[in-house]
Amino acid sequence: MRRQLRRLGLGHDARRSVSTTDENFYRWTQWIFLKVFNSWYDEEQKRARPIDELEQGYANGSIATPDGRPWNELNKTDRRSAIDARRLAYLSEAPVNWCPGLGTILANEEVTADGRSDIGNYPVFKKSMRQWTMRITTYADRLLDDLERLDWPEPIKLMQRNWIGRSEGARVHFATPAGDLTVFTTRPDTLFGATFMVISPEHPLVDALTTDENRQAIQDYRVAAAAKNQFDRTDDTKEKTGVFTGTYATNPVNGAPVPVWVADYVLMGYGTGAIMAVPCGDQRDFDFARRFNLPIPAIQQPPVEWFTSRELEVQHGSRVDTSTWPEAFVGDGVYINSSNDDLQLDGLTSVAEGKSAMNAWLEAHGRGNTNINFKLRDWLFSRQRYWGEPFPIVYDEDDQPVSLPDSMLPVLLPELEDFKPQALDPNDDVTDPIPPLARSTEWREVVLDLGDGPKKYRREINVMPQWAGSCWYELRYLDPTNTDHFVDPAVEKYWMGPADGGDGTTGHTGGVDLYVGGVEHAVLHLLYARFWHKILFDLGHVSSSEPFYRLFNQGYVQAFAFRDPRGQPVPASDVEERDGSYWYEGEKVSREYGKMGKSLKNIVTPDEMYDEYGADTFRLYEMSSGPLEASRPWNTRDVIGMQRFLQRVWRNLVDEDSGRSLVIDAPASEELRKLMHRMIDGIRADMDALRFNTAIAKLIQLNNALTQESAAVGGSPREVVVPMIQMLSPLCPHIAEELWQRLGHANTVTFVPFPVADQSLLVEETIEYPVQINGKVRTRLTVPNEADQATIQALALADEKVIAALDGEVPKKIIVIPGRMVNLVV
RNA sequence: GCCCCGGUAGCCCAACGGCAGAGGCAGCGGUCUCAAACUCCGUACGGUGUGGGUUCAAAUCCCACCCGGGGCACCA
Known part of the structure; x- marks a missing residue:
């Protein structure tokens, strides 16, 4: 890879090369983890603060303890859990894809549609396990709001917005025999139409809400739901399933009893894991109500067109009959059947008014409050693999996590003979995973002095996910060999500090000037890195509040691929075109189009291009074929065009036979000079905007004009040749440098300033x-x-x-x- | 199902609402040559996916639809 980068003349600085798996790098990944672990999010100040300040706040009473008791009345354990509950990195029980046959937890992408492992085809179970988690949800608002300040492609911003998934609504409390059942809804105004409730099979109140005669059915349903994977559960083409708990809750606005059902279309991970169902206005609830014969009262009057477009007789007032409706009515309509003694929505036409009236009523009666909900979940941060950064965490005699001091970093991976995950009986969903690091007892069991004398501790045996190192590597490039800091603060400020120096006058976030990468990182890496960066910013370790100020998504190189009659890809390079068809070894093959890669056998390596055409031609071809952000096809036979261009440039400057210079000192024609300045002006703008394709087109245009004049006057005017070579230099540096030397320059063209157009010559x-x-x-x-x-x-x-x-x-x-x-x- | 991006010449692609063409490939004609390649010169081809609308003027703005690519997906 380095050899290929180098021979293509790419500006890769080996002195700033880092490897996230190098212990001198991941020592700082562990250090940052400790900063995260040892901080908490202050909701009032909207920023992370050191954990000590939380303890001081508890102690002096400025921050309420979780259960409201004074700090000095809490014992050691209570104090500890009061603090741990606020940490930005915390241990939590979370359901994960557990594959005993492979001995590891799998990502959702690694689980097949029928709930088995992608590799080995072993059963995969949903299992709740104690995992490290990062409280990214506390930053949801800032991650969303600060997108406005970034120079990123709008589609990527949109993807992050959708991923964060902010929605405004209300929490509503329904009384039940087992206590209040709280739901999140974006339409509190439809509460009068709520005729049943649905809770997730994992909801903590399931047992308490289930009556004895329904217990077996509920239990069976929960087991079945647990065996399903996310794909099955969220497949909305399937018919809805569910079981009645036997319990009724009370609708707070009208006192009506509403049956509580368990169904797996309600997800524990979103909102409160419970919904109020308003079947007349929500298609899922409508389907569920129809399936289980639950009532569907109308609470909004659909407009006339709604009925006519469905070939129904128009229904009004008391004549509205949902039993004739083919589907739920989703839209704005006049409220009906939506009033009680002190709340009248009937007759209102505006959803906004309905919402605010209902919200006020709920607040006044203590049955709910407005609420903002996010789709974003906290980030599951442990993996049961060998390759990954060990956590700088040990567990004490109470099995509680304790952070190691900086002086004990890095925590190195132990040497293991076998570092594959431990496989178990494929159907054993009871035994917990045994991470590879558990195998080294001498590594795992340690005696350390953490300030109160030597004591026995047990190391954390999970490791961090592959994202950890990439959450901050851009900062390490700034200062790759620093042994005292992850990055020197002054160095960070110099390279990445906000343009306004941090005084807030421009709102500039600071960060990397330009980050070029594929769109596939839109929501994982780019969100995680922003999150870590903001913590480091809050804690005062960096002056920039965002890691990447400007982002550019380059397109993919695509290429034709060919399949034989059996559907197998054949090597694209050996396919011949004859009479409009494609042939491979005498067999007719079909052509398709896809991302260049091994599986389609349509790769063209940079080395092949280098050998055949040279680095400069290859570079020009890649840049000239279309806009940088566009995915576009590779077509080897088009490459010749750029090679011819470079040959024409050469021949305009050097006589091919004698090697003597063809550059003359006589002035260029007025016409050519003007063209040159127009081209300089345009190329500068193109380069600024990364429009290399149009910049190259202009250089070709200029050279074509030069060719004509050179033939006419017997030489190429130096006043045109010099700027042209300067402008070619960033695009095709090798030939540009060679020609620069032949023009008689002793210096390198690389450091010569880019030409500036004479504005007076731009006017015709x-x-x-x-x-x-x-x-x-x-x-x-x-x-x-x-x-x-x-x-x-x-x-x-x-x-x-x-x-x-x-x-x-x-x-x-x-x-x-x-x-x-x-x-x-x- | 919802959202995003794109659709211009045989192909890849340009075009501040203002002459559809910057550039490259392929093609054709010429120039060179004994011939060819290379070179150089010249050149045809489309009216911008479809249908409406706004405008003096639409590839460009708006609406609907079609096709291709991507994201999210029972998100309450």
């Missing part, structure tokens, strides 16, 4: 105006640059072609756009 003395009649071009006028509108108009009307075309008619309207064109409307 005469302008050619197209003259349109009713939008169609009929003739062209050449008009002096300084001609005013009236002059141009007079010239246009006096033109003989115009007179002929008008044929005596008088134009109704004459539009003259100075510098552009003339349009006559008749």
Whole structure:
């Protein structure tokens, strides 16, 4: 890889090369983890603060303890859990994809549609396990809001917004025999239509809400739901399933009993894991109600068109009959059946008014409050693998996590003979995973002095996920060999500090000036890295509040691929085209199109291109074929065009036979000089905007003009050649440098400033105006640059072609756009 | 199902609401040559996915639809 980067002349700085698996790197990953672990999020100040300040706040009473008791009344264990409950890295029980047959937890992407492992086809179970988790949800608002301040492609921002998934609504409390059951809803105004409730099979109140006669059915349903994977559970093409708990809750607005059901279409991970079902206004609830014969009262009057477009008789007031409806009514309509003694929604037409009236009522009666909910979940941060950063955490005699001091970093991985995960009986969903690090007892069991004398501890045997190192590596590039800091603060400020110096005048976030990467990182790496960076910013370790100020997503290189009649890909390089068909070893093959890669056998390696055409041609071809952000096809036979271009450049400067210079000191023609300045002006703008394709087109245009003039006057004017080579240098550095030396320069072209256009030469003395009649071009006028509108108009009307075309008619309207064109409307 | 991006010449792609063409590939004609390749010069081809709308003027703005690519997906 390094060899390939180097031979293509890519500006890769080996002195700033880092490896996230190097202990000198991951020592700082562990250090940052400790900063996260030893901090908490202050909701009032909206920032992370050191954990000591939480303890001080508890102690002096400025921060309420979780159960409200004074700090000095809490014992050691209570104090500890009061603090641990607020840490930004914390241990939690979370359901994961557990595959005993492989001995590891799998990502959702590694589980097949029928709930088995992608590799080995072993059963996968949903299992709740104690896992390290990062409290990224506390940053949801800031991660969302600060997107506005970043120079990122809008689609990527949108993907992050959708992923964070902010929605405004309300929490509503329904009384049940087992205590309040709280739901999250975005439509509190529809509460009068709530006729049943659905809770997730994992909801903590399931047992308490289940009556004895329904216990077996509920239990069976929960087991079945647990065996399903996420794919099955969220497959909305399947018919809804569910079981009644036997218990009724009370609708707070009208006192109606509402049955509580358990169904797996409600997810524990979103909202409160419980919903109020309003079947008349929500298609899922409507389907569920129809399936289980639950009532569907109407609470909004659908408009006339809603009925007519469904070929129903229009229903009004008491005649509204949902039993005739083919589907739920989702939209704005006048509220009906939505009033109680002190809340009247009936007659309102605005959902916004309905919501605010309902929210006020709920607050006043203590049955709910407005609430903002996010789709974003806290980040599961442990993995049961060998390769990964060990946590700088040990467990004490109470099995509680204790952070190691900086002086004990790095915590190195132990040497193991076998570092594969421990496989178990494929159907053993009871035994916990045994991470590879558990195998080294001497590594795992340690005696340490953490300030209160030598004691026995047990190391954390999970490791961090692969994202950990990439959450901050961009900072290490700034200062890769620093042994005292992960990055020197002054160095960070120099490279990544906000443009306004941090005084907030421009709102600039600071961060990497330009980050080029694929769109596949839109929500994982780019969200995790922003999260860590913001913690480091809050704690004062960096001056930038975002890691990547400007982001650019380059497109993929795609290529044709070919399959034989059996559907197997065949090597694209050996396919021949004959008579419009494609042939491989005498067999006709079919052509398709996809991302260049091994599986489609359509790879063209940089080395092949380097050997055949050279690095500069290869670079130009890649950049010229289309916009950087666009995925586009690779077509080897098009590469020749860029090679010819470079050969033409060469021949304009060097005589091929004798090798002598063809550059002359005589001035260029006025025309060529003007063209050159126009090209300089355009190329500068193109380069700034990363439009390399149009920059290259302009360079070709300039060189083509130079070719003509060179042939005419017997040499290439130096005043054109020099800027042209300067502009070629960033695109094709090797040939540019060679020609630069041949022009007699002792220095390197790389450090010569980019040419600047002479603005006075960008203005033409005469302008050619197209003259349109009713939008169609009929003739062209050449008009002096300084001609005013009236002059141009007079010239246009006096033109003989115009007179002929008008044929005596008088134009109704004459539009003259100075510098552009003339349009006559008749 | 919802959302995003794109659709211009045989192909890859340009075009501040203002003459559809910057550039490259392929093609054709010429130039060179004994011939060819290379070179150089010249050149045809489309009216911008479809249908409406706004405008003096639409590839460009708006609406609907079609096709291709991508994201999210029972999110309450």
